[in-house]
Amino acid sequence: xxxxxxxxxxxxxxxxxxxxxxxxxxxxxxxxxxxxxxxxxxxxxxxxxxxxxxxxxxxxxxxxxxxxxxxxxxxxxxxxxxxxxxxxxxxxx
Numbered sequence: 001x002x003x004x005x006x007x008x009x010x011x012x013x014x015x016x017x018x019x020x021x022x023x024x025x026x027x028x029x030x031x032x033x034x035x036x037x038x039x040x041x042x043x044x045x046x047x048x049x050x051x052x053x054x055x056x057x058x059x060x061x062x063x064x065x066x067x068x069x070x071x072x073x074x075x076x077x078x079x080x081x082x083x084x085x086x087x088x089x090x091x092x093x
Contacts, residue, residue: 008037
């Protein structure tokens with residue numbers, strides 16, 4: 001059973017737009033379920049990408065270090081959202 005403070009991880013395969021290199025971008029944070037976790041990951045990615053495209057620093061939530069954020073964004077890589085894997089993380093503070 002999941003709750004609002006459960007931690008989730010969203011692993012999104014990435015592919016370089018020019019040379020095809022691959023990797024994984026990992027997002028993590030609290031969510032009520034896997035659909036909410038994926039929605040949070042997409043939201044923070046889109047917000048971060050917009051900031052980078054306009055020459056601004058990527059926002060980082062100051063209220064908690066466990067909130068969703070998109071750090072280490074690599075705009076030259078395309079995220080393969082349809083291949084994202086979402087799973088709950090066993091996490092103890």
